[in-house]
Amino acid sequence: MQRIIKLITVSLLVFILGIFYLSLNRSSNYDTKFLVGNKLADIELKSLQSKEFFTNDDFKNNKYTLLNFWASWCAPCRVEHPYLMMLSKNKDIKILGINFKDKKINALKFLEELGNPYDYLAKDNNGKQSVNFGIYGIPESILIDSKLNIIKKIIGPLNEKDVKEIKEIIKS
Amino acid sequence: MKIKLLCLVIFFNFSVYATSNEILNESQIHKNLRCLVCQGQSIADSNSDFAQTLKMVVKDLIKQGKTEDEIYNFLSEKYGDWILYKPKFNYENFLLWSFPYLVLVFGGFIIVFLIKRRQKKT
Numbered sequence: 172m173q174r175i176i177k178l179i180t181v182s183l184l185v186f187i188l189g190i191f192y193l194s195l196n197r198s199s200n201y202d203t204k205f206l207v208g209n210k211l212a213d214i215e216l217k218s219l220q221s222k223e224f225f226t227n228d229d230f231k232n233n234k235y236t237l238l239n240f241w242a243s244w245c246a247p248c249r250v251e252h253p254y255l256m257m258l259s260k261n262k263d264i265k266i267l268g269i270n271f272k273d274k275k276i277n278a279l280k281f282l283e284e285l286g287n288p289y290d291y292l293a294k295d296n297n298g299k300q301s302v303n304f305g306i307y308g309i310p311e312s313i314l315i316d317s318k319l320n321i322i323k324k325i326i327g328p329l330n331e332k333d334v335k336e337i338k339e340i341i342k343s
Numbered sequence: 344m345k346i347k348l349l350c351l352v353i354f355f356n357f358s359v360y361a362t363s364n365e366i367l368n369e370s371q372i373h374k375n376l377r378c379l380v381c382q383g384q385s386i387a388d389s390n391s392d393f394a395q396t397l398k399m400v401v402k403d404l405i406k407q408g409k410t411e412d413e414i415y416n417f418l419s420e421k422y423g424d425w426i427l428y429k430p431k432f433n434y435e436n437f438l439l440w441s442f443p444y445l446v447l448v449f450g451g452f453i454i455v456f457l458i459k460r461r462q463k464k465t
Contacts, residue, residue, distance in 0.1 A: 172456065176453060183446075183449070201379060201423075201425055203421070203422060203423065205423055206421075212421075218412065272392070273453065282373065297399060298392070298396040298399075299396060299403065301396070301398055302396065302397065302400045302418075302421060303421065304421070305421040305422055307379045307380060307393055307422065308380060308393070330390055
């Protein structure tokens with residue numbers, strides 16, 4: 172009987188230490204990258220420049236679409252902008268810019284100043300639409316394929332490494 | 344006249360009850376939702392941009408007739424269980440929920456064993 176108790180105690184200790192080891196080795200930074208592999212939520216975004224709406228059907232004919240949440244008041248958006256310009260040259264990817272809690276005049280001024288990498292321009296004035304995509308800060312980008320599956324989610328500004336990875340995904 | 348007055352009173356009471364119920368539900372839901380961009384605050388305690396947006400979304404979902412559970416399910420689908428202060432019991436966290444009870448049972452088992460052994464010695 173004593174043996175069994177000892178065995179159970181040791182197993183419990185090993186289990187607890189194992190949990191501690193695994194937890195301490197895991198990144199404690201929260202992100203929403205678990206959405207990769209899921210289907211994109213239903214899109215119904217107002218166009219920034221017209222009264223049109225963008226829906227899922229608008230992106231089904233694209234090989235890949237990158238949804239980019241941005242705003243003119245967001246400093247990291249300025250940092251990632253050259254990378255978006257770089258990606259916009261690729262014919263296999265279309266970019267949907269979702270202007271987040273911004274003023275139209277400022278948004279257009281931003282694009283006039285830094286260039287417009289977007290094939291589609293939409294707006295999310297109060298940020299409610301962004302919740303559908305699991306957005307909790309900007310810039311954030313979501314790469315989807317023609318079946319609207321989420322291939323990649325980039326939290327924070329795009330960088331050289333991200334662009335390289337996206338280009339590799341597009342090539343394959 | 345009396346009937347009209349009675350109807351008015353009933354209507355007023357119902358509308359007050361409905362409003363207070365909605366406020367109660369809304370604030371309860373806010374308290375169980377973590378502000379993801381704040382440190383240890385629920386969206387009820389936070390005035391951050393993200394918290395404000397989430398409050399608007401919760402209001403909309405309540406207006407659409409969603410239940411508290413449906414709202415939690417929707418948000419945890421988008422942001423993971425981390426957004427809930429009280430995550431639901433599922434296969435991923437069953438150990439977290441059941442471990443204290445397992446330890447309690449195991450502890451009880453050891454105590455009984457020790458008492459029996461002591462009784463045998465005496």
